[in-house]
Amino acid sequence: MIDRERIVEEFLGMVKVTSLSRKEGExxxxxxxxxxxxxxxxxxxxxxxxxTGSDTGNVIGKWRGNIAGIPPILFAAHMDTVVPGxxxxxxxRDGVIYSSGDTVLGGDDKSGIVAILEAxxxxxxxxxxxGDIEVLFTVGEEIGLLGARYLDYTLLDAKTGYVLDCNGAPxxxxxxxxxxxxxxxxxxxxxxxxxxxPEEGVSAIQxxxxxxxxxxxxxxxxxxxxxxxxxxxxxxxxIVCDRVELKGExxxxxxxxxxxxxxxxxxxxxxxxxxxxADLEIDLGREYSAYHIPENDMLIRMAKKAAEAAGLITRxxxxxxxxxxxxxxxxxxxxxNLGTGMNKVHTTEEEIKVEDLVNTAKLVAAIxxxxxxx
Ligand code: ZN
Ligand code: CA
Numbered sequence: 270m271i272d273r274e275r276i277v278e279e280f281l282g283m284v285k286v287t288s289l290s291r292k293e294g295e296x297x298x299x300x301x302x303x304x305x306x307x308x309x310x311x312x313x314x315x316x317x318x319x320x321t322g323s324d325t326g327n328v329i330g331k332w333r334g335n336i337a338g339i340p341p342i343l344f345a346a347h348m349d350t351v352v353p354g355x356x357x358x359x360x361x362r363d364g365v366i367y368s369s370g371d372t373v374l375g376g377d378d379k380s381g382i383v384a385i386l387e388a389x390x391x392x393x394x395x396x397x398x399x400g401d402i403e404v405l406f407t408v409g410e411e412i413g414l415l416g417a418r419y420l421d422y423t424l425l426d427a428k429t430g431y432v433l434d435c436n437g438a439p440x441x442x443x444x445x446x447x448x449x450x451x452x453x454x455x456x457x458x459x460x461x462x463x464x465x466x467p468e469e470g471v472s473a474i475q476x477x478x479x480x481x482x483x484x485x486x487x488x489x490x491x492x493x494x495x496x497x498x499x500x501x502x503x504x505x506x507x508i509v510c511d512r513v514e515l516k517g518e519x520x521x522x523x524x525x526x527x528x529x530x531x532x533x534x535x536x537x538x539x540x541x542x543x544x545x546x547a548d549l550e551i552d553l554g555r556e557y558s559a560y561h562i563p564e565n566d567m568l569i570r571m572a573k574k575a576a577e578a579a580g581l582i583t584r585x586x587x588x589x590x591x592x593x594x595x596x597x598x599x600x601x602x603x604x605x606n607l608g609t610g611m612n613k614v615h616t617t618e619e620e621i622k623v624e625d626l627v628n629t630a631k632l633v634a635a636i637x638x639x640x641x642x643x
Contacts, residue, residue, distance in 0.1 A: 271391050271630045277361065277623055280383040284357045284368075284375040290349040290412040294324035297348060300382070300406055304330035307389055309404070312424055320419035323408040327416045329424055330404040332389065334641075339400020342640050343430030343602060344388075344633060345417075345593060346381030347410030351615050367620045376621040377614035381433025382406060383626060384609060388633035397634070398641045403427045407593055410434070414557060417596035429568055430604040431636060432594040439628040440581035441608030442572050446588045446595055447492070447520040448559035450531040454538055456480075456502075457548040460511035470509025471546045473502055477513040480541035484534055493521035494589070495530050522587060524559055557591050560598035562605050569605060571643070575635035581628055607632065 288296035301311045309330035318326050328348070351373055358369040368374040385404055392399055403425055407416030435443050456477050461470030477500065486495050495517065502513030517534065521527035531553060542549040562568055564585055576583045588606065597604040610625025 270395075271387060271627055271634065273623065273627050276383055276387045276626050276630055277366070279386065280366065280379060280626055281359050281361075283379045283383060284359050287355050287357070288348050288350055288375070289352065289354050290409050291321070291323045293348040293408045297325035297328050297406070300328050300348070303386060304328070304404070307393060308332070314421050314424055316421045317416065317419040321409045321415040323415070325408060327408055327420050328406040332402040332404075334400040334402070335396075336398045336400060336641060339641055340429070341401035341403055341427040342637070343403045343405060343425060343427035343604070344385045344433065345405040345407065345430055345597070345604070346385060346433045347378045347407045347416065347593060348382070349409055349411050350375040350377065350379070351411050353617065361623070364623050365620050366623065368617060370617055372617060373615065374619035374621065376609070376611040376619055378410070378434045378611070380609040380611045380621050380626060380629065384433055384629035384633050387630035388637065391630070391634050392637055397638060399637050400641055401426070402637060410593055414591060414593055414596055417593035422600050425602065428602060430597060430602050431572065431633075432592060432597065432604055432606045433609050433629065433633070434592050434594070435588065435606040435608045436611050436614060437584065437586065437608030438581070438610055439608055439625055439632050440576045440583045442569060442583060442585045443588045443594070443606035443608075444562040444564065444569055444585050445522055446560055446591060446606070447522045448524050448527050449518055449520045449556040449591055450527055450553060451556050452515070452517040452519070452531065452534055452551070452553040454515045454552070455550040456513045456515070456538070456542060457550065458509065458511045458513075459546070461509045463507045463509050467509055471511070472509050473513040473547060474510045476541050476545045476547045477502070477515060479545065480538045483537040483541065485530070489530055490526070492523050493519070493526045493530055495519040495534065520589065522559055522561070527559075557595040558599050560595055562603065566603075568603055571639045572605065572607065572636060575639045576632055578635045578639070579628065579631040581632060
């Protein structure tokens, strides 16, 4: 049985263990112990530590099937939580779990982790037939998908998987998410006294203004967005500013459209610098690629059937954000992202319904059964 009380207790215990990005070590130990207790082989992906800068590697658990001939399947979630996320004191009120108001709750993504653990526990207790199952708990998702980016993929056998890291009620299936480019630029102008000889200066602020003014930004089209999110520069009103720093991003569900948008932003910067006599230093690149799993894919059909078996309504949607799922798809693990019911994440009002924790666990268990039957 998916045990409502047990899942709540485990979830409350988990969120009390602080696991900020790059400081997931204590939580990784907690999870390693829980996985080992359930009979999984636990592997810590030590090699990734140097690259992610975390105090632990990603945590991998491998569970041998009790029936043979079923391809392995992966369930993944991330261990890290955003700030403010220390000393979380969860409160349960009328079937909903909140933080005490001064931190996030950490349901992003501990709602996914607890659902995976509860499903495994349930399957083990009931002796339900299952194939090989792999679980992966990553580090550093919130600071650039670092765990998924630097994971040693040779440690995993699964070629298909489900990530549990998405808002939306259980039954929500994200089959599509955008690629993202990051742009970081420095405009080098020329300093001069603003009152005595301004004609000798090149104002990096004016150059930046012209470049940005020429850019198509925010909502570009249905599939594409772009933003300049940070601008820094200037020291005093009597100095023609010689240095402005810009940071921006672009996202699109289409890799081609993204390339065009990023090129456009680059062109605007280059042209403004050329026209006004400034130098441009630019660093731009792909953060992660887009993915799109068609609705008739086995991965989605299986999730839909499982959701139905668990009494949930399915909704296949695309997302505007990146997740570990983007990397898994690049690295050869076909994956979709599933809603856990996490709500108002990255705020101190974050909450999750107990019912959604239970339903997500039911869904994971049903997917495992669905896989075993087909
Ligand atoms: Zn998350
Ligand atoms: Ca998040």
